[in-house]
Amino acid sequence: MTKQPKYGPQAAAALFASGTSAQAPPEGTVAQDTQSLAQASSIPPPVTLALVERGHERHDIFCKPCHGASGAGDGTIVARGFPPPPPYWDARVAAATPAHLFDVITHGYGVMYPYAERIPPADRWAIVAYVRALEVAHAQGAPDVQPPAGSHGGR
Template sequence: MRPVHLLAFALMLAAAGCKQDMADMPRYDPLAKSDQFANGASARQPVAGTVARDDDLSPVPDKMPYPVTMKLLKRGQERFNIFCSPCHGRTGDGDGTVVQRGFPAPPTYHQDALRKASDRHFYDVITNGYGAMYSYAARVPPADRWAIVAYIRTLQYSRYAPVAALPEELRAKLDGEAMQ
């Protein structure tokens, strides 16, 4: 066969595969009624126990799984300032810019109940949301969630550090200010 004939034959084969009915396939909107299935739905429900392919199935520890280092705290501060401070404020008081514009205030991190809450509580709230707060699972990876938890603990500790844990010179300075 000549090259011209081969080209013409290839074009005829390609044209035969192009049918418009393939492009005009019937489709259904989500949750639309249909005769496709016995229950009248246009789609099947997922099988019980189905897991999304991007679900994190690793067990979540109850306490901070990483050593708390300056690098972790800086990462936590950065992520906190991006994702949390619009509502919780930079100091964790629940007075962020969104709240100042009328959104309901979240609780302060400095209340007794949240100071006593487990690390896992904060991790779970970041992951699943709570009240008016939506889930950040798709926005904040697990390692960054733990970094945020470490930073929240730092904010809490900054207000409620035990005086006995301070160096001697700072305790003396506090004692001197208390006498004035």
């Protein structure tokens, strides 16, 4: 089994006209998840408490290190010298559409990295809902949004 005539990945291959074992997919090939990913990206789910809670959890994993727990842009990475992001309630960010925020997570923005590979579309929408919740909390004068004791930690 271990010894058999075969081509390894990206090996030279005399068998094919292209001379390589890596064959291009037939024209018009669509990856299995292309359509479902595009659909999940274009249709925001209804905002529910469960969605916002999921967004809170994902935000604390992926965004809090720079944007801070409250969204003020004062996360630990910023404290160590990374360029500070604007607070989520910066007039331009607060006025941006949910689709723009989704797009920022997907493709990155300026020095912020893209998260398309790490955060699936459904979770991107959940995070967008939570960012909006942080904006509302700030507008209402909440000093910080502290999760209940025993959950996944403050800042």
